[in-house]
Amino acid sequence: MIEMPHLWTRRKIIGTMALAFGAPGAFAEQLTLTPRQTEGPLYPDHLPLDTDNDLLVVNDGITANIGEVTHLSGRLLDPKGDPIRNAVIEIWQVDGNGVYIHSESGDAEKRDKNFQGFGRFLTSSTGEYYFRTIKPIAYPGRTPHIHFAVKMKGREKWTTQCYVKGAPQNEKDFVLQGIKDVKARESVIVDFAAIKESKIGELAARFDIVMGFTPEDNH
Template identity: 35%
Template sequence: MGQTTSKTQTGGPEAAALAITPPQIVGPFYPVSERPDLANDLTRPNGSTAEAQGQLIHVRGRVLNRSGAPVPHARIDIWQANAAGKYRHPSDTNPAPLDPNFKGFARLTTDASGHYSFRTIKPGRYPTPEGDVRPPHIHLTIEGQFDCLVTQLYFAGEGDNATDRWLNAAPHPERLIVTLQPLSHLEKHELVAQFDIVLANG
């Protein structure tokens, strides 16, 4: 993962700039009947003691502008399918089961240094009405001080990445793909990924 740097045509001391995170579609399953959990742990909605089913993952990163300055207090909406590939949305006709302990919708705010983090489960792949199969992905909307970006986060090693029309329509789709690593030697059952998000102006 990670945003690479690119050179502008003007040269000079400001020639190096971070590449903007590619945008993606909102998709048909932005929550319409749920309020977001205002917490960074999607695996335990509303303080539930039960935990969502699936591979536990942590996503961490920073929201930055193209010059590398942090974007403080940016709002991040997160929504995703559960481990079986099912959204908690009335338009999702996938016959996969809902997870009663997973809402899959949360809202976060970056800190003063632009940092964010959340704990969730790795979403499952799912079929579309057009006959495609979407790879596991997480939707994010980021509202900074000047910009609003809608994007999606994907996972390395997924075979469906190669054929996903939305991922491959993005400029530099590799910037949307993260690699999951063990969280620590003490919690090998949980994985972590770094995903920095770059807005044009912040």
């Protein structure tokens, strides 16, 4: 059983999301399935000791890391818009210096040791997930992105990536542009918006993941 030490309480999460997005609304149209994308070669080969959903606090350290603080949230849904609960969502990304927590990531000596680089969260009864991280940055060959993995009992690991709306590198990124369906491609491009009430320049991003099956399909 995977332990999920939630450093951010449910009340904090809901409050932050409400500031950024307002009250949740109903789905207006048929949902677009989130396209499956490559895991990539740099999933952590040695997981950090700290794997919770707050990537900005490493082993209770208080030293500031490099990057724009981002509240990343969303829901894991089936094609009907119903929540998928008790699924493990993992994210991983480069730090503010463009380095992954992987032994073959370039410029490993520049890695920001105050950034966790990887986190996990167990989806709630409403399918919600939440991470506190940094806005992703570009590195040679790739546009800014965050890797996602969804793990569910009885199913193989499912992976995708989310991207920053307006990033100039998006047009030439081979992974993003490999999604030929326009709606599907747009569904993984996310607005990293300033939180007006934040005094430290925090951002909020919402990325709902719509799977191509219902939880009942596992039976």
